[in-house]
Amino acid sequence: xxxxxxxxxxxxxxxxxxxxxxxxxxxxxxxxxxxxxxxxxxxxxxxxxxxxxxxxxxxxxxxxxxxxxxxxxxxxxxxxxxxxxxxxxxxxxxxxxxxxxxxxxxxxxxxxxxxxxxxxxxxxxxxxxxxxxxxxxxxxxxxxxxxxxxxxxxx
Amino acid sequence: xxxxxxxxxxxxxxxxxxxxxxxxxxxxxxxxxxxxxxxxxxxxxxxxxxxxxxxxxxxxxxxxxxxxxxxxxxxxxxxxxxxxxxxxxxxxxxxxxxxxxxxxxxxxxxxxxxxxxxxxxxxxxxxxxxxxxxxxxxxxxxxxxxxxxxxxxxx
Numbered sequence: 001x002x003x004x005x006x007x008x009x010x011x012x013x014x015x016x017x018x019x020x021x022x023x024x025x026x027x028x029x030x031x032x033x034x035x036x037x038x039x040x041x042x043x044x045x046x047x048x049x050x051x052x053x054x055x056x057x058x059x060x061x062x063x064x065x066x067x068x069x070x071x072x073x074x075x076x077x078x079x080x081x082x083x084x085x086x087x088x089x090x091x092x093x094x095x096x097x098x099x100x101x102x103x104x105x106x107x108x109x110x111x112x113x114x115x116x117x118x119x120x121x122x123x124x125x126x127x128x129x130x131x132x133x134x135x136x137x138x139x140x141x142x143x144x145x146x147x148x149x150x151x152x153x154x155x
Numbered sequence: 156x157x158x159x160x161x162x163x164x165x166x167x168x169x170x171x172x173x174x175x176x177x178x179x180x181x182x183x184x185x186x187x188x189x190x191x192x193x194x195x196x197x198x199x200x201x202x203x204x205x206x207x208x209x210x211x212x213x214x215x216x217x218x219x220x221x222x223x224x225x226x227x228x229x230x231x232x233x234x235x236x237x238x239x240x241x242x243x244x245x246x247x248x249x250x251x252x253x254x255x256x257x258x259x260x261x262x263x264x265x266x267x268x269x270x271x272x273x274x275x276x277x278x279x280x281x282x283x284x285x286x287x288x289x290x291x292x293x294x295x296x297x298x299x300x301x302x303x304x305x306x307x308x309x310x
Binding site for chain 1: 243252
């Protein structure tokens with residue numbers, strides 16, 4: 001295990017962050033079976049459900065639900081930041097899907113800390129404003145968003 | 156099958172909508188096993204993963220990932236609106252989770268059509284601006300969002 005990885009696995013608190021900090025996740029491969037399974041459960045539309053019907057759509061093939069991309073992005077974000085006691089999502093702004101995600105793509109998430117402030121109502125927490133950019137193996141942006149999350153302070 | 160349900164199952168096009176139209180989904184029950192499964196795949200944090208660890212968090216019990224709530228909302232939206240050839244998500248703004256979703260909750264989605272305009276770049280499509288409000292069985296709001304989607308026009 002190298003030093004970067006050991007650092008990544010430490011539990012993180014609000015107080016460990018500085019505005020401008022950047023974090024880059026490991027890659028996650030988009031599995032066709034899981035893409036289809038997600039669609040059946042949550043987004044049963046032609047371009048997500050099976051190869052054959054997806055061929056006839058504007059996308060000319062199977063693409064992931066934007067909500068699946070958002071969920072995979074959360075997975076990578078949670079793994080990379082590894083907040084002690086977890087990060088509580090408060091809201092998301094400007095969630096965009098500029099390019100389609102297809103089976104076999106390898107997604108990575110880059111997180112930038114945009115703003116930090118103590119919580120007024122919960123003194124043991126801080127509020128983090130962050131920007132997540134999700135890219136594929138060709139460096140194309142497949143999702144962008146700005147989010148606010150609450151994370152615990154060191155006591 | 157009653158008339159309302161038969162109507163609901165017709166395929167809908169962009170041209171069938173008017174600004175101010177409202178649609179209400181059927182209820183969907185939040186299953187504890189699925190809540191935990193979603194968390195293991197996409198949002199592995201204490202308050203989502205298992206009852207015992209969730210008891211010790213600020214939520215005092217298991218809650219659904221916000222992304223799971225968003226995915227369930229999509230499911231209900233897709234079922235209710237039932238667009239011919241599907242609705243293509245362009246982006247989401249002001250996604251908020253004002254109250255926690257817990258196992259056994261029954262979620263419903265109300266959709267309001269906020270704006271409609273033909274697509275400039277794709278003449279066979281229209282752009283829909285809509286607001287989705289997700290509530291639980293007590294009428295408490297668990298998610299709000301504004302979204303833009305592209306849907307096919309009648310040819």
